[in-house]
Amino acid sequence: MALDDQKSVFKFVGTRPDRPDGLDKVTGRAKFGADAYAAGMLHGAILRSPHAHARIVKIDASKAEAHRDVKAVVTRADFSDKVEFKPGLAGEFWNVLENVMAGEKALYDGHAVAAVAATSALAARDALKLIEVEYEVLPHVTDVDKAMAADAPVIREGAADYSVPEGLHPNVVRYHESGHGDVEAGFAEADLVIEDSFTTEATHQGYIEPHACLASLGGDGKGELWCCTQGHWIAQKTCAALLGIETAQLRVTASEIGGGFGGKTTVFIEPVALALSRKANRPVKIVMSRSEVFRATGPTSSASMDIKIGMKKDGTITAAEGIFRLQGGAFPGAPGDMTAMCAFAPYDLSNVRQVGYDVMANRPKQAAYRAPGAPMGAFAVESVLDELCNQLGLDPLDVRLKNAAHDGSKASYGPTYDQIGLVKTLEEAKAHPHYAAPLKPGQGRGISCGFWFNHGGETSVSLALSEDGSAQLMVGTPDIGGSRASMALMAVEVLGIPYENIRVTVADTATLGYNDVSHGSRVTYASGLATIKAAKHAVEKLCERAAAKWGIPVDAVKWEDGCAVPSGPNAGDFDPLPLADITANMGATGGPISGHFEATPEGAGVSFGTHIVDAEVDPETGKTAITRYTVIQDAGKAIHPAYVEGQYQGGAAQGIGWALNEEYIYGEDGRLQNSIFLDYRIPVASDLPMIDTVIVEVPNPGHPFGVRGVGETGIVPPLAAIANAVSNAAGVRMRDLPMSPPRILAALKARDG
Amino acid sequence: MSKLHVSTTVNGDSVEFLCDPRETLLDCLRDKLNLTGAKEGCGTGDCGACSVTVDGRLVCSCLMLGVEADGKDIATVEGMAEGEELHPLQKKFIEYAALQCGICTPGVLVAAKALLEKNPNPTEEEARYWLAGNLCRCTGYDKIIRAVMDTAADMREAS
Numbered sequence: 084m085a086l087d088d089q090k091s092v093f094k095f096v097g098t099r100p101d102r103p104d105g106l107d108k109v110t111g112r113a114k115f116g117a118d119a120y121a122a123g124m125l126h127g128a129i130l131r132s133p134h135a136h137a138r139i140v141k142i143d144a145s146k147a148e149a150h151r152d153v154k155a156v157v158t159r160a161d162f163s164d165k166v167e168f169k170p171g172l173a174g175e176f177w178n179v180l181e182n183v184m185a186g187e188k189a190l191y192d193g194h195a196v197a198a199v200a201a202t203s204a205l206a207a208r209d210a211l212k213l214i215e216v217e218y219e220v221l222p223h224v225t226d227v228d229k230a231m232a233a234d235a236p237v238i239r240e241g242a243a244d245y246s247v248p249e250g251l252h253p254n255v256v257r258y259h260e261s262g263h264g265d266v267e268a269g270f271a272e273a274d275l276v277i278e279d280s281f282t283t284e285a286t287h288q289g290y291i292e293p294h295a296c297l298a299s300l301g302g303d304g305k306g307e308l309w310c311c312t313q314g315h316w317i318a319q320k321t322c323a324a325l326l327g328i329e330t331a332q333l334r335v336t337a338s339e340i341g342g343g344f345g346g347k348t349t350v351f352i353e354p355v356a357l358a359l360s361r362k363a364n365r366p367v368k369i370v371m372s373r374s375e376v377f378r379a380t381g382p383t384s385s386a387s388m389d390i391k392i393g394m395k396k397d398g399t400i401t402a403a404e405g406i407f408r409l410q411g412g413a414f415p416g417a418p419g420d421m422t423a424m425c426a427f428a429p430y431d432l433s434n435v436r437q438v439g440y441d442v443m444a445n446r447p448k449q450a451a452y453r454a455p456g457a458p459m460g461a462f463a464v465e466s467v468l469d470e471l472c473n474q475l476g477l478d479p480l481d482v483r484l485k486n487a488a489h490d491g492s493k494a495s496y497g498p499t500y501d502q503i504g505l506v507k508t509l510e511e512a513k514a515h516p517h518y519a520a521p522l523k524p525g526q527g528r529g530i531s532c533g534f535w536f537n538h539g540g541e542t543s544v545s546l547a548l549s550e551d552g553s554a555q556l557m558v559g560t561p562d563i564g565g566s567r568a569s570m571a572l573m574a575v576e577v578l579g580i581p582y583e584n585i586r587v588t589v590a591d592t593a594t595l596g597y598n599d600v601s602h603g604s605r606v607t608y609a610s611g612l613a614t615i616k617a618a619k620h621a622v623e624k625l626c627e628r629a630a631a632k633w634g635i636p637v638d639a640v641k642w643e644d645g646c647a648v649p650s651g652p653n654a655g656d657f658d659p660l661p662l663a664d665i666t667a668n669m670g671a672t673g674g675p676i677s678g679h680f681e682a683t684p685e686g687a688g689v690s691f692g693t694h695i696v697d698a699e700v701d702p703e704t705g706k707t708a709i710t711r712y713t714v715i716q717d718a719g720k721a722i723h724p725a726y727v728e729g730q731y732q733g734g735a736a737q738g739i740g741w742a743l744n745e746e747y748i749y750g751e752d753g754r755l756q757n758s759i760f761l762d763y764r765i766p767v768a769s770d771l772p773m774i775d776t777v778i779v780e781v782p783n784p785g786h787p788f789g790v791r792g793v794g795e796t797g798i799v800p801p802l803a804a805i806a807n808a809v810s811n812a813a814g815v816r817m818r819d820l821p822m823s824p825p826r827i828l829a830a831l832k833a834r835d836g
Numbered sequence: 837m838s839k840l841h842v843s844t845t846v847n848g849d850s851v852e853f854l855c856d857p858r859e860t861l862l863d864c865l866r867d868k869l870n871l872t873g874a875k876e877g878c879g880t881g882d883c884g885a886c887s888v889t890v891d892g893r894l895v896c897s898c899l900m901l902g903v904e905a906d907g908k909d910i911a912t913v914e915g916m917a918e919g920e921e922l923h924p925l926q927k928k929f930i931e932y933a934a935l936q937c938g939i940c941t942p943g944v945l946v947a948a949k950a951l952l953e954k955n956p957n958p959t960e961e962e963a964r965y966w967l968a969g970n971l972c973r974c975t976g977y978d979k980i981i982r983a984v985m986d987t988a989a990d991m992r993e994a995s
Contacts, residue, residue: 761882
């Protein structure tokens with residue numbers, strides 16, 4: 084249901100003003116994670132396992148502890164022993180603790196086993212060499228299919244939760260199954276059924292800023308933490324649990340954040356820095372190296388998938404089935420359930436069944452990466468759809484339009500869709516000049532749809548007015564990509580004051596109520612909704628003051644263009660009363676005027692996109708060039724369109740990397756072989772074309788201005804769209820990502836027999 | 837290990853510091869001089885977030901030792917604006933939303949300025965190859981390249 088008061092005509096929303104933090108970020112003034120210093124500060128460094136799987140027999144830190152530059156050494160014994168192990172995700176604090184500092188076993192190459200604090204960064208690094216660790220190396224497994232096989236080494240007994248059926252390997256820790264209809268009957272109705280298998284490799288979020296923090300924790304249990312994070316309240320809660328202190332005694336301040344994409348939604352070094360600080364009784368700073376980021380922070384899951392889809396000659400999908408196995412490192416959490424639920428979500432299907440597995444292996448604990456789980460499933464499903472279209476001689480956009488989910492469709496994962504924009508994105512794709520543009524020899528075109536749920540989450544916002552009529556807005560979601568600008572636009576849309584007259588601050592954990600992480604594409608939706616409601620709350624008070632001044636009932640006053648005005652001719656004849664005239668006397672007329680909003684908004688509104696890609700494959704080298712790229716996505720309502728375009732372009736670019744180059748490469752010894760940017764190659768400027776964008780606006784009924792999150796959906800279609808383009812260019816179906824030059828050369832060779 | 841005394845010029849100011857011979861120029865800029873505009877994204881010269889110029893030449897400050905800066909003329913992002921007047925690239929980056937998180941921005945700006953000083957009229961391809969050493973994970977480079985190309989056009993017109 085649409086909100087009764089949903090707004091559709093805007094003065095500020097939809098414009099493209101300069102971002103409020105722009106100056107700081109182009110002058111080097113903005114303070115990121117590693118830019119903090121404190122008096123008496125020590126530097127921390129972390130010793131990491133060189134083994135993929137090993138029992139820690141003994142850690143002898145006596146030589147390090149004896150060194151004059153070393154002020155503290157910590158191991159697992161220095162963290163809380165009250166954190167309880169539970170199966171699956173029920174004991175996530177234990178999982179995080181086990182990840183940030185190994186207990187009995189090192190579970191992957193790069194797993195932290197001890198840490199030091201010393202008087203300089205060099206001294207800390209040197210001191211690591213003085214710590215002696217005795218390991219008993221154990222058999223390891225890094226591949227998802229091998230990790231599920233009967234003979235795979237068991238990573239941790241008892242990690243599987245209630246959802247896992249009997250008879251599966253203990254490394255399978257969560258299981259998901261959903262769908263509706265009768266898939267076997269559906270396949271029987273089809274004119275063509277294609278069944279195929281696909282794999283994707285683990286990729287890293289690849290934020291350019293390595294994790295960094297500055298921590299201080301005293302003997303009184305009171306602490307301060309500065310860190311780059313997507314969510315400082317989750318950092319506060321998790322660190323407090325892992326250190327055994329009270330949550331409210333730890334104040335966490337989020338620095339500017341140099342990218343996250345899901346990878347900074349948890350903690351890695353923060354509890355370690357706090358433990359070192361508590362032991363040394365001095366502030367401790369830890370900054371990860373790039374290699375540590377790759378080896379020990381969240382890559383995405385790798386995946387192995389089987390898809391079966393039946394289609395009639397006219398393009399109607401009769402049934403669809405998918406099995407998705409996701410490897411998430413040595414801990415539960417791989418989003419097999421998300422992959423399964425998103426895979427067929429763009430289509431209105433009578434018969435659909437999806438199964439997801441969460442599988443552990445000796446790799447770092449997977450972390451969320453932009454629409455976690457969805458891109459892999461879309462790659463597999465949309466590849467099979469493309470192949471069906473090719474074999475039946477059908478237009479891939481027409482087939483998607485024919486089967487597209489629309490308002491009222493029952494989603495493959497259960498609920499019934501409200502107002503959604505998929506059909507609009509497909510129609511825009513069909514009308515776009517890109518779709519009709521001729522291709523050169525050696526080029527292929529691919530399209531794909533993509534879906535993401537979007538998320539609401541706990542949200543607190545506070546807005547305070549100043550006597551001079553300016554406003555300060557405090558939000559709790561770190562600004563990852565220009566959200567201060569969109570929050571300011573939404574607030575001034577309600578208040579009616581100039582954009583320049585508001586200052587947006589990302590408040591620390593001590594000055595605002597709880598806020599969920601900047602994830603799930605939730606910031607513009609949820610913090611935006613809370614900002615609008617907080618501004619409206621302040622406006623109510625402004626109207627009350629005007630009513631009191633005029634001596635009329637408050638319901639006879641309305642707010643228009645930054646002024647209180649009588650609501651109609653019967654309310655009385657008064658000149659408009661500007662906001663600044665009310666705030667100038669607010670101390671004497673009832674006190675400071677602020678607006679608040681605290682809630683967990685539930686109407687995030689799902690989002691769909693359609694991508695069109697042209698790729699050119701060099702048959703000599705196997706190298707693929709992306710020659711043209713168009714993103715069409717539903718934003719509900721674009722608050723600051725330039726940053727919406729930026730999200731679309733960034734999602735596409737990350738998808739191009741995932742499709743063509745990026746992968747975690749493990750040796751036989753279970754060690755990561757490409758832990759620097761030279762060997763783990765993310766797209767550079769010369770790899771990419773301009774990325775065209777089309778913003779579709781089908782308002783989300785769950786947001787006062789119609790906003791849908793836009794951050795994640797943009798990475799869902801690229802893997803499939805590019806694979807379809809490459810497959811069509813090369814004349815051979817590409818089933819395994821990344822489509823690196825050697826893989827493409829091998830496929831071309833196989834094609835030619 | 838005893839420390840070495842380095843005298844150098846940074847953004848026109850004479851500065852001195854003591855550094856361990858193993859410390860990079862980036863370490864010295866950030867930790868000795870508190871110039872934290874240059875960022876360490878990789879420490880291996882692959883990401884360009886630490887870009888500065890040394891005697892006018894674009895370098896990754898993580899690949900140069902602090903002691904090598906002795907007697908040189910270093911320019912960092914902190915010296916790009918003339919007082920309150922932003923460099924045209926800085927203005928255009930804000931106007932075009934050519935940054936999202938902003939961590940790569942100082943390095944990209946220093947590199948783009950070096951490009952335009954060398955080649956005031958780059959083609960899009962030349963700009964893309966020049967900036968290929970500056971990784972950005974947020975933007976897909978589209979708005980960055982547009983900002984650089986349009987700044988170049990504006991600066992040509994103004995000169």
